[in-house]
Amino acid sequence: MSTPVSERTIEVRAHPLALPIGPYSQALLGKSQGRLLAISGQGGFDRSGKLVALGPDAVGAQADRIFENIRCLVEAAGGSMNDLISLTVYLRTAAGYPAFNESRQRHLRHPYPASATVTDVGFVVDGMEIEISALAVV
Numbered sequence: 001m002s003t004p005v006s007e008r009t010i011e012v013r014a015h016p017l018a019l020p021i022g023p024y025s026q027a028l029l030g031k032s033q034g035r036l037l038a039i040s041g042q043g044g045f046d047r048s049g050k051l052v053a054l055g056p057d058a059v060g061a062q063a064d065r066i067f068e069n070i071r072c073l074v075e076a077a078g079g080s081m082n083d084l085i086s087l088t089v090y091l092r093t094a095a096g097y098p099a100f101n102e103s104r105q106r107h108l109r110h111p112y113p114a115s116a117t118v119t120d121v122g123f124v125v126d127g128m129e130i131e132i133s134a135l136a137v138v
Contacts, residue, residue, distance in 0.1 A: 011111040023105050024087070024115035034137035037077045041090070041133040042066045043125060051127045059096035059129045063103035066132045071107070079138030084113040086135040094119040096129055 012027040044052050044062025053061035071081055087104075091097060097117065104112070113134070123131065 020112075022101060022115075023108065023110070024112045027114055034083075035077075037074065037079065037083075037136040037138050039070055039073050039134040039136070041088075041131040042069045043123075043128050043131050045069070051125075054127045056093070056095065056129065057099075058127075059091070060099035060103055062128070062130050063100045063132070064106070066130065067103060067107035070132065070134050074134075074136050074138065077136070077138045079136050081108060083136040083138050084108070084134055085137055087113050087115045088133045089115065089117040090121040090123075090131045091117065091119045092121055092123065092129045100130055 010029045011025045012029050044058070044065040046052050046065065051058070051062065052065045067081075070084070074081060074083060089100060091100060097119070100117075104115075121131075
């Protein structure tokens, strides 16, 4: 089964599989007329290069900033947040997952991009609690 996500992507579902346990799609198919946009891992940095919040409770604020940064990059390439097809999320600890998930639901709409999350990650920059890389078809 497939569902249009945007003019450039289609959500793919396989009925033998369980439904996703969170706000993500199991698979998205990019239509051939789009161009693939690979977005490097983004941290929660403002325009001056400073983290927007620090500490273990900073995941939500950092995630919100990351999604805004991703939005800026996707729009600069001629797309929108609806064109995201995949996210890879890195969290310093698993305890940050609920705050990230709330942020994802504020910034993205169903059907959500395919997603993978890795926890217990060390970051190059002190104070980072989360990093997200993304793919979009624009």
